[in-house]
Amino acid sequence: MPELTGKTGLIVGVANKRSIAWAIAQAAASQGARLALTYQGERLEENVRELAAGLTDALVMPCDVTDDAQIAAVYRAIEQEFGGLDFLVHGAAFAPRDELSGPFVQTSREGFRLSLDISSYSLVALSRGALPLMERRGGGSILTLTYLGSERVFQNYGVMGVAKAALEACVRYLAADLGPKGIRVNAISAGPIKTLAASGIAGFSTILQHYRDKAPLRRTVETAEVADAAMFLIGPGGRAVTAEVLMVDAGYHATGM
Ligand code: NAD
Ligand code: 0WE
Numbered sequence: 001m002p003e004l005t006g007k008t009g010l011i012v013g014v015a016n017k018r019s020i021a022w023a024i025a026q027a028a029a030s031q032g033a034r035l036a037l038t039y040q041g042e043r044l045e046e047n048v049r050e051l052a053a054g055l056t057d058a059l060v061m062p063c064d065v066t067d068d069a070q071i072a073a074v075y076r077a078i079e080q081e082f083g084g085l086d087f088l089v090h091g092a093a094f095a096p097r098d099e100l101s102g103p104f105v106q107t108s109r110e111g112f113r114l115s116l117d118i119s120s121y122s123l124v125a126l127s128r129g130a131l132p133l134m135e136r137r138g139g140g141s142i143l144t145l146t147y148l149g150s151e152r153v154f155q156n157y158g159v160m161g162v163a164k165a166a167l168e169a170c171v172r173y174l175a176a177d178l179g180p181k182g183i184r185v186n187a188i189s190a191g192p193i194k195t196l197a198a199s200g201i202a203g204f205s206t207i208l209q210h211y212r213d214k215a216p217l218r219r220t221v222e223t224a225e226v227a228d229a230a231m232f233l234i235g236p237g238g239r240a241v242t243a244e245v246l247m248v249d250a251g252y253h254a255t256g257m
Contacts, residue, residue, distance in 0.1 A: 003235040005032035008082040010074070012038050012063060012126060013091025013145070016047050018195045020145055021091035023223035024230045028087075029055045031231060036078050038063035040092070065092050065122035066114075075129040085133035087234045090126055090144040093119040093197060095160045101202065104158045112159055119163035123170050127185070131178065139182025141234045144171060145226075146187045146245060148253055156201060168245055175243035184242035186233045191221040191249030216251030 009028050013021035014037050025035055036059035039048035045062065052058040059081050063070045078085055099111035123144050134140030149157035150164035168187055175185040191211055198204050211220050229248045232238050247253045 002030070002032035003231065003237075004028055004086075007033045007086040008035070008078070008084065009033050009087040009089065009234070010036045010038070010078060010085060010126075010130065011089045011091070012065065012122075013089070013093075014039065014048050014051065015044050015196045017051060018193075018223065019091065020190060020193065020195060020223050020226050021089055022051060023227040024089050024091070024143075025051075025055070027224070027227035027231050028089075028234065029058075031235065033087075034082065035059070036061065036074070036082070038074060040064050065126065066117055068125065071125055071129050075133065079133060082133075084136040085130050085140060086137055087141040087143070088126060088130045089230065089234075090123050090142070092122055093145075093160065093163070095119070095158070095163065097200060099159050100156050102158070107159045112162070115159045115163045116166055119160065120166035120170055123167060124174065127174050127178070131181070131183070134183050135181055140184075141238070142174065142178075142183065142185045143230055143233055144187045146189045147192075148189055148247075148249065150189075154207075156203070171245065172243045179242055184233075184238065186238070186241060186243070187245045188226055188229055188233065189245050189247050189249065189253070190226045191215070191252055193221060193223055193226075195223070211250065211252050214252060214255050215249065216254065219250055221248055221250055 011021050011025045037052050038061050039045050049060055052060045061074050063074050095115040096111045146164045149161035150168050171185050171187045192207050208220050226248050
């Protein structure tokens, strides 16, 4: 029997078919999970509805993660339709474009606030909403997506690196809080992938080539490979793993010179 049969999941962060969150949604669906997908704003609604149409019985709802009312509405709908929740995948990240291109020291107060609100705090807010629904199932699994820019300085990653450092710390604090309830909290730190978020980054092709040249596996990673690692962390194989940041980057993180 597929590993997520009878399980329900909420996936936040699908923008289009190249999204890492979409690869995870497809993998979870293929393992038998029933899913709720959210989209950020009407601009992305059509995309996400089309993708979700290829899944069985998926729930599709708007959710701007800066809006507590939208988060509450998502969990009300999930309670009504699913009666509980087994896993949450968080793949939302944003920093204003000019904050990423300028020197880090020029980061504005508002740019910093918004970047950490969307990219870090939203994991806490979404986890809190998921808590009663997961408790009802006797536990659950929460997964977010991060990048090595949390630990090392990458040109043009700037405030996003700070947001990812906060996100990874949130993973550890949430894991400590929710562990006694049987809820695990983990992150995957993925290597660079050409998604919508990446297409807004100047010189992304150069970054990809650097990974191909330097990573131990001499290649980059694909969204389906991140999804396979996600299935491990969400599914029964990961049942003793929590508060972990799993590197899925072809080994790049281990390189020096
Ligand atoms: P993506 O653009 O497909 O996904 C980013 C998502 O964030 C989009 O769906 C967007 O709608 C959502 N988002 C932004 N602001 C939001 C808001 N206010 N409310 C709700 N959603 C919001 O790109 P992706 O590369 O699949 O990114 C997914 C995650 O993976 C991000 O956390 C990103 O930092 C992380 N990541 C990406 C890479 C990469 O190279 N692509 C590498 C490591 C980690
Ligand atoms: O987390 C990210 C990027 C997230 C992101 C992207 C954008 C572009 C458009 C957040 N906010 C915005 N705002 C926009 O206006 N990644 C992990 C991808 C990424 O970005 C880099 C990378 C990698 C990898 C920037 C520099 C170096 C490497």
